[in-house]
Amino acid sequence: MNQLSAKQLRDKIAARQTSSVEATKAVFARIAKIEPIVGAYISTFEEQAIARAAEIDKRIAGGEKLGQLAGVPVAVKDNMCTTFGTTTCASKILANFHTPYNATVVEKLLEADAVIIGKTNLDEFAMGSSTENSGLKQTVNPWDTKRVPGGSSGGSTAAVAAGLCYAALGSDTGGSIRQPASLCGVVGLKPTYGRVSRYGLVAYGSSLDQIGPITQTVEDCALMLNVIAGHDTADSTSVDEKIAPVVDYLAKLDEPVKGLKIGIASSFNAGADEQVRKAIDEAIKIYRNLGATIVEIDMPHLDYAIAAYYMVATAEASSNLARYDGVHYGHRTREPNDYIEVYTKSRAEGFGKEVKRRIMLGTYALSSGYYDAYYLKALKVRNLIRGDFVRAFEKCDCIMMPVAPTTAFKIGEKVDDPLKMYLSDIYTIAANLAGIPGISIPCGFDNKQLPIGLQILSPAFSEEKLLRIAQMYEKQTDWHKKRPLI
Amino acid sequence: MSNVDYKVLVGLEIHVQLYTRTKMFCGCELAFGAEPNSRVCPVCLGMPGSLPVMNKQAVEFSMLAGLALNCQIAGFTKWDRKSYYYPDLPKNYQISQYDLPLALNGYIEIPLKDGSFKKIRIIRAHLEEDAGKNLHTAGNFSQVDLNRAGTPLLEIVTEPDMNSAAEVRTLAEELQRIVRYLGVSEADMQKGHMRFEPNVNLIINRAGQQFKTPIVEVKNLNSFRALENSIEYEIGRQLDRFLETGETMEMGNKSTRGWDDAKEVTVLQREKEEAHDYRYFPDPDLVPVRVNEQWLNEIKSRLCELPSKKRLRYVKDYGLSDYDAGVLTNDRLVADFFEDAVKAGGEPKRVCNLLTQVGLKRANERGCAITELGPKAADFAQTANMLQMGEISATAATSIISIMFTSTEQNPELIAREHNLLQQSDAGKLETIVNEVLKSNQQAVADVKEGGKKSGKARGFLLGQVMQKTKGTANPKIAGEILDKKLSQ
Numbered sequence: 001m002n003q004l005s006a007k008q009l010r011d012k013i014a015a016r017q018t019s020s021v022e023a024t025k026a027v028f029a030r031i032a033k034i035e036p037i038v039g040a041y042i043s044t045f046e047e048q049a050i051a052r053a054a055e056i057d058k059r060i061a062g063g064e065k066l067g068q069l070a071g072v073p074v075a076v077k078d079n080m081c082t083t084f085g086t087t088t089c090a091s092k093i094l095a096n097f098h099t100p101y102n103a104t105v106v107e108k109l110l111e112a113d114a115v116i117i118g119k120t121n122l123d124e125f126a127m128g129s130s131t132e133n134s135g136l137k138q139t140v141n142p143w144d145t146k147r148v149p150g151g152s153s154g155g156s157t158a159a160v161a162a163g164l165c166y167a168a169l170g171s172d173t174g175g176s177i178r179q180p181a182s183l184c185g186v187v188g189l190k191p192t193y194g195r196v197s198r199y200g201l202v203a204y205g206s207s208l209d210q211i212g213p214i215t216q217t218v219e220d221c222a223l224m225l226n227v228i229a230g231h232d233t234a235d236s237t238s239v240d241e242k243i244a245p246v247v248d249y250l251a252k253l254d255e256p257v258k259g260l261k262i263g264i265a266s267s268f269n270a271g272a273d274e275q276v277r278k279a280i281d282e283a284i285k286i287y288r289n290l291g292a293t294i295v296e297i298d299m300p301h302l303d304y305a306i307a308a309y310y311m312v313a314t315a316e317a318s319s320n321l322a323r324y325d326g327v328h329y330g331h332r333t334r335e336p337n338d339y340i341e342v343y344t345k346s347r348a349e350g351f352g353k354e355v356k357r358r359i360m361l362g363t364y365a366l367s368s369g370y371y372d373a374y375y376l377k378a379l380k381v382r383n384l385i386r387g388d389f390v391r392a393f394e395k396c397d398c399i400m401m402p403v404a405p406t407t408a409f410k411i412g413e414k415v416d417d418p419l420k421m422y423l424s425d426i427y428t429i430a431a432n433l434a435g436i437p438g439i440s441i442p443c444g445f446d447n448k449q450l451p452i453g454l455q456i457l458s459p460a461f462s463e464e465k466l467l468r469i470a471q472m473y474e475k476q477t478d479w480h481k482k483r484p485l486i
Numbered sequence: 487m488s489n490v491d492y493k494v495l496v497g498l499e500i501h502v503q504l505y506t507r508t509k510m511f512c513g514c515e516l517a518f519g520a521e522p523n524s525r526v527c528p529v530c531l532g533m534p535g536s537l538p539v540m541n542k543q544a545v546e547f548s549m550l551a552g553l554a555l556n557c558q559i560a561g562f563t564k565w566d567r568k569s570y571y572y573p574d575l576p577k578n579y580q581i582s583q584y585d586l587p588l589a590l591n592g593y594i595e596i597p598l599k600d601g602s603f604k605k606i607r608i609i610r611a612h613l614e615e616d617a618g619k620n621l622h623t624a625g626n627f628s629q630v631d632l633n634r635a636g637t638p639l640l641e642i643v644t645e646p647d648m649n650s651a652a653e654v655r656t657l658a659e660e661l662q663r664i665v666r667y668l669g670v671s672e673a674d675m676q677k678g679h680m681r682f683e684p685n686v687n688l689i690i691n692r693a694g695q696q697f698k699t700p701i702v703e704v705k706n707l708n709s710f711r712a713l714e715n716s717i718e719y720e721i722g723r724q725l726d727r728f729l730e731t732g733e734t735m736e737m738g739n740k741s742t743r744g745w746d747d748a749k750e751v752t753v754l755q756r757e758k759e760e761a762h763d764y765r766y767f768p769d770p771d772l773v774p775v776r777v778n779e780q781w782l783n784e785i786k787s788r789l790c791e792l793p794s795k796k797r798l799r800y801v802k803d804y805g806l807s808d809y810d811a812g813v814l815t816n817d818r819l820v821a822d823f824f825e826d827a828v829k830a831g832g833e834p835k836r837v838c839n840l841l842t843q844v845g846l847k848r849a850n851e852r853g854c855a856i857t858e859l860g861p862k863a864a865d866f867a868q869t870a871n872m873l874q875m876g877e878i879s880a881t882a883a884t885s886i887i888s889i890m891f892t893s894t895e896q897n898p899e900l901i902a903r904e905h906n907l908l909q910q911s912d913a914g915k916l917e918t919i920v921n922e923v924l925k926s927n928q929q930a931v932a933d934v935k936e937g938g939k940k941s942g943k944a945r946g947f948l949l950g951q952v953m954q955k956t957k958g959t960a961n962p963k964i965a966g967e968i969l970d971k972k973l974s975q
Contacts, residue, residue, distance in 0.1 A: 027904060081535045103529050103535060148776055202534040207770035222862070234772050235537050316770055322578035327630070339628070366569075366765040371539050476946045 006072050006166040006220040013071040014060065018072025019052035023166075024115055027073045031118075031164050034218040034486055038148075039139045040159035042078045043085045044118035049073065051192065053115050067112035070229050073321040074109060075165040076157050078119035079126055081200040081213070082106050089122045089202050091133035093324045095329045103200020104235070105169060105211050105228045106152040112227040116166055120155030124352045125321065126176055126204045132415055135352040140411065141184060142484040143450055147408040148271035150180030150424075154471050156214045157184035162486055167224055170216045173205045174309050175403070175428025177212045178440035182453025184402035186444045187221045187470070188214045190428075192460045193435035195246075196225075197232030203320040205313035206237075208432040214319025217480055218441060218470045222249035225463060256472045257465060262287055262386035263297040263396035271426065272402040279452040280402050284474050297399065301384040302430055306422060308385070309429040311365050311378030318362030324350060350401075357418065386434045389459075397460040398469055401426050403440040407450035426453055436460050441470050442479035451479075490729070490839065494587055494721055496620065496654050499551050499645035499703075501639045501681040502671045503616070503757075509636035510615040511538030511581060511772075518677055520620070522631035529741060530636035532576030537771050540565075544638035547670040549785045552589025554664050554792060555608050563588045564774040568763045573630050574618040582641075584766040585938040587612035588775070594664075596642075596796060603794070605902045607645040607832040608656055614639050617625055640670075646685065651717035658682055660740055663793040665819045675709050682713050686720045687735060696736040699724045713786040719752055796821055800840050804834035813842050820846065823856045823863050832867025833874045835930055836883075840866050840873075844887045858943045861890040869898040876961050882907035909961040913968065916952070916960060920968045923951045933975050945969070 004012065012018045028046050032145045045145045049297060076082065079089045081099040088094045102110070109116060123133035131139045131154030141147040142162035149158040153170030157180035160168050170177040173191035181188025196211045203209060213224030229246045232238045262284065269277060284294065326332035326346025333345035351359070365374040392399060404424055414421040426462045431438040436457055443454035454473070458466040474480055508515055512529035520873070528536040548560050566584035570733075592608035616639050618632035642661075648654045662680060665671040671678045687701045702720055707713045720743070727733060742750035793815045800811035815821045820841070827837045846867065849856050861869075867886070873883040885907060886898050895901055902908045910916060924931055933944035952965045 077537075081533075087534065087727075089534070097534070099528070099533060099535070101533070183651065197533075199537050200535040202560060203771075205770075234539060235538055237537075306848055315767060319569060319579055319765070322569060322571070323534070323573065325578055327573045328531065329533070339573060342573075363765065366763070366767050368763045371765075371767070387960070 004166070005217045006069070006215060007217075007223050008076070008165055010068070010070060010072050010223075013057075016060065016203040019057045020058055020060075020073075020115060021050060023071065024049050024073045024117065027117060027163075027165060032099070034162055035164060037140065037145060037486065038110055038142055038158050038164065039137050040120055040155045040160050040162065040164050041075070041118040041138055042088055042090060042121050044239060045085055045116065048084060049117045050214055054058045056115065056143055066104070067118045069109065069112040069114035072166050073117045074114045075118050075120050075121055075159050075168040076106060076109070077153050077155055079122060079202040079204075080106055080119075081167060081202070082116070082119065085119060086201065087119070089138060089357055090122045090136050091324075091352065091355070092135045093346070093349065095136065095331065097330055101317060104197035104202060104232045106467050109169075110230050112339060114227070118159075119474070120159055123176075124355050125202065125317070126171055126173055126183050126209075127154040127317070127354050128336075129175070129179055129413075129421055130409070131155060131180070131415065132411065133338060135354055137410070141450075142264060142486045143185065144448070145486070146410055147327055147450070148183070149437055150179070150183030150404070150408065152176040153188070153214060153254040154184075155366070157181050157188065157375055159221075159346050159473060160184070160186045160214050160216060161410075163483065165222050166376070167216070167460055169224075169228070170214045171201055171204075171209055171211050172428075172432065173208045173210075173313060174432050175425045176455065177214060177439055178403050178428050179424060181214055181440040182455070183451065185451030185453075185484070186214055186216060187218055187439065187441050187480065188212065188308050189225065189439045189463070190431060190437060190469075191225065191229065191463055192239075192244075192437045193432075193462065194237055195244070195437070195463065196228050197230070197235040197238045199232055199234040203316070206320060207316060207318040207454070208309075210432070215265040218439075218467055218474045219250065219253060221439070222253050222467045225467070229434055231464075234311045238398050240459070247464050249464055249467055252464065253467055253471050255468060256290065257397060257468050258291075260287065260398075260469065260472075261289070261295050261396040262292050263295050263399040265297050265299045265399070265401065268299055268302050269401050272405040273407070275446040275448075276404055276405065276407065276452055279446075280400065280454055283454045284400060285472060288407040290472055290476070295396045297395060298299045299388045299430075301381060301388050301391060304381045305430045306386055306426055308378040308381035309425070309433060310361065310422060311374050312382060312433070314358040314362030315365045315375050315378075316362065317382065318359045319353065320460045321351075321359055326350070333341045354418070355406050358454050359450065368389035377405065382433045389430070389434045389436055392452055398456050398466065401455050401457070403453035403455040404428070407446045407448070407452055431457050437463050437466055441474060442482070443473070443477070444479055445482075451482075453485060490725060492725065493689045494649050494651075495646040495687055495689060496648040496651075496716075496717060497685045498642075498644045498648070498654065498657070499683040499685070500642040500644075502551070502642065502661075502665055502673065503679040504544050504638040504640055505669065506541055506543045506547060506638055509539060510541050510613070510635055511542050511640035513637065516637055517633060520633055522629070522775040523631060525633045530576070531632060532828065536676070538769075538944055539583060540772060540775070541638060544613060546785055547638075547668075548588050548611065548640050549570070549777070549782070550668050550788055551665060551670050552611050553786060553789055554668055555589070555592040555594050555611065555642070557589035557608060559589055560586055560773060561776055561777050563777070564588065565769040565772040566766045567769045568614075570762065572617065574620045574632070574635070576618070576632060576635055580615060580617065581772070582614035582839050583612035583770055594657060594660060596653060596660050597794060598653075598656075604647075604653070606647045606840075609643045609645055611640055614641055617746055645882065651714045651721070654684060654717055655714040658710055659712055660794065663816065667790060667793055675707075678708075682707050684713070685719055686717055686724070688721065688728070691727070694827030697728065697732075699728050700733060700735045701740040701750070702739065703742045704745055705755065706747075707743060708747065712747055715750060716752055719750065723752065746919055765928060778857065790818070793818075793821075797945055804838070806835065806838055810838050810842060813846070814838060818855050823850060825862035827867040827870070830867035832863075832870045836870035836874050837866055839872055840883060840887055843885050848888075848891055860886055865890060865898055871899060871973045872902065876911055876963060877909055878902055879909060882909075906957070906959065908959060910956050910959045911961040911964050913964060916956075916968050917951055918966050919955050919960070920972055921956065924949055924972060926943050927951060931973065945973070
């Protein structure tokens with residue numbers, strides 16, 4: 001079991017108290033033991049990772065100054081492109097797909113001298129809230145292997161929770177970093193839309209997708225953000241650093257935010273399970289003890305967030321996933337009769353049920369005659385929700401709420417009820433629609449010893465402050481130190 | 487058929503391939519005829535996770551073309567996805583512009599035979615990416631070449647304001663000149679840089695009633711000739727069909743026909759226009775384009791005088807014939823060369839003659855540009871002026887320019903001297919020669935003085951003798967004047 005955080009490990013490797021090879025081998029030893037139970041990874045690169053770790057150790061021994069993650073074994077969600085291994089998106093349609101380029105975030109991890117040890121499982125094309133929609137394998141929750149890890153970055157959160165890596169990257173379109181982080185008892189940050197380059201992230205809902213860190217501690221989260229944040233000329237939607245500068249998120253992490261004002265939307269939070277609500281209330285109490293004041297805020301349009309989200313996300317998805325047609329790459333049906341069958345059969349065979357459902361929904365929403373009623377209306381709701389946040393943040397520094405209405409649910413419990421599954425995202429979706437950052441930090445356990453997450457939302461590009469707020473809490477509590485006994 | 491009263495209506499959808507260095511949304515170089523799939527990258531291949539980045543040069547070229555076509559340039563424009571499945575379209579959507587095109591509400595003026603101009607209205611011009619090409623040369627399989635995928639295209643849509651095949655051709659040629667002048671497209675129809683898709687139908691007046699024939703969209707036109715002939719053909723075909731069946735335009739009976747260049751006929755490709763639902767929506771991977779005044783002014787400053795205006799000015803200011811003005815203005819390089827020569831002090835008409843009759847002729851033979859021949863604009867100007875001043879003959883002027891094509895010597899005056907091409911204009915010297923000729927040709931002198939039939943011929947003989955004695959260098963005008971003076975004494 002790893003006791004060190006990513007930053008602690010990095011510092012120890014740098015101080016030559018341990019080596020990257022040692023840490024990497026230890027992780028792979030644990031993977032050999034635990035991974036058959038957890039199922040967090042779609043692929044691992046043991047040989048390659050150890051070779052790289054050795055190289056990094058050598059460079060450290062040579063007195064070279066290395067990157068911020070030098071020697072640290074990390075994992076990447078398998079919807080981010082890597083020139084090594086496959087990039088499957090947990091879909092049969094891309095099961096053997098090799099991409100010729102690295103995602104910008106992967107390049108950045110490599111530049112920071114991290115050791116990428118594997119690619120983690122997800123709901124197919126990041127569509128889901130339990131990782132049950134993976135077309136390739138099942139990931140379980142390390143706290144209770146009969147339960148889901150959440151999703152869609154369930155592989156990454158399970159890996160971090162189970163000590164199968166020191167930190168990981170996830171992607172968050174409607175809560176896919178925060179919700180599984182909450183369910184697995186780890187830290188997960190969805191940065192502001194445009195903070196991290198999406199180049200090489202296989203698109204689901206392009207206007208909502210954002211890559212972020214999944215870590216053991218808030219400090220690791222700041223460290224990972226340091227590595228991946230920034231403008232990318234290859235992504236037009238990544239933000240110009242002149243407008244929103246990237247700062248060193250670690251530099252002032254330990255400075256508490258003075259006069260912190262926390263916004264709470266009581267009525268909205270009332271929908272969560274009692275034990276979840278209690279944990280959130282307790283967490284807020286801690287902030288109050290630290291001198292924070294609580295402001296009641298009004299978020300009148302939040303009730304429509306799920307409806308708007310499933311229009312926008314599926315519309316974009318229907319278009320983004322049109323390219324998987326069996327013509328240029330990926331799964332192609334055998335012996336098609338004509339080119340139309342190349343499309344219809346390849347897609348019918350390659351895509352899973354949930355992906356098909358969302359493609360159908362999105363296609364419908366964009367169709368002529370329905371566009372105004374669905375897609376355009378959803379965009380209007382999206383603007384109203386943005387407005388809700390702008391007004392709320394005039395009164396407070398951040399908003400706190402649950403991440404998910406419940407703790408981890410049982411595998412299979414919601415698979416036949418997509419609507420119920422969609423409702424798992426009720427607290428996370430609004431941040432994606434508004435483009436603002438949100439973090440999930442461990443804040444307790446329910447009576448089944450399942451972790452609960454506290455969600456903190458803050459204005460666009462205020463990650464530095466958001467992390468400081470999260471750090472204030474983490475310093476007062478030990479929840480983040482608790483690890484599953486797997 | 488001649489008794490049928492009808493009017494032809496043609497509107498055009500034109501795709502102009504922009505001559506940018508790289509593709510519309512990635513850094514791949516544009517290449518015609520490169521090895522299949524050699525000019526591709528994750529972006530234009532539509533690989534998972536890749537993202538488009540707008541080519542600013544393509545936007546600026548489009549603004550420039552839009553301005554030249556008298557369009558309004560939108561202050562805010564965006565990118566939309568147009569969805570349809572086809573193997574040559576890697577993402578199965580094309581990035582295009584739907585409801586907010588970059589340029590709109592313009593017109594293009596085309597010269598008519600009677601010297602007047604006609605305005606053809608332009609509805610819109612928008613930017614989009616081209617698809618690849620499907621190749622059907624591998625037996626049972628089709629192959630896809632994506633070199634062309636992502637090439638920037640400017641789609642220009644006109645109102646159906648053209649009323650004959652000749653007008654369509656004139657517009658097409660004028661547009662080709664304009665985009666070439668602006669340097670925004672190579673506009674070579676054979677290479678598909680400019681693709682015209684005319685929508686043709688007729689309004690037929692019969693027995694006090696008006697009938698509209700179904701609209702036909704014609705595709706597969708690879709030359710101006712094909713464009714013109716296909717419309718001529720369609721006019722005849724639609725007229726025959728109407729007289730035969732009485733079929734008129736209805737919802738959904740627009741058809742697509744392909745031009746068969748060998749048989750010179752249009753062939754039905756698609757009977758009914760399919761009810762396509764392209765599911766347009768704004769591309770979330772790209773940010774909208776905002777054109778501010780400063781940017782627009784910067785582009786405006788890059789506009790040049792357009793060929794039709796230039797042509798008129800050449801006739802008006804330089805007294806050139808319309809034909810010559812047309813030849814000079816057809817190609818911006820030639821026009822610029824001509825204007826440089828005029829600026830260097832060359833007499834416009836003489837420069838024009840030397841340029842069109844000697845320079846362009848040789849450039850065509852060599853297949854090179856006028857600027858690559860050797861003699862510079864100033865050399866043409868100087869030669870033209872020597873001719874104008876009577877220092878050399880027209881034949882000598884041609885010789886001088888021709889010598890410069892191959893010689894390293896590029897000074898017209900030195901060449902004239904070296905090759906003995908200067909005319910003898912010294913009146914004193916010429917008078918001596920005239921006197922000698924008169925003395926030794928008494929009979930001819932007598933014939934001239936006698937007048938009548940023989941007179942003119944005799945004078946010509948005497949002048950010929952003068953030219954012979956000077957080995958052709960005598961200025962014929964001055965020599966003639968001296969001769970006449972002597973004969974009348």
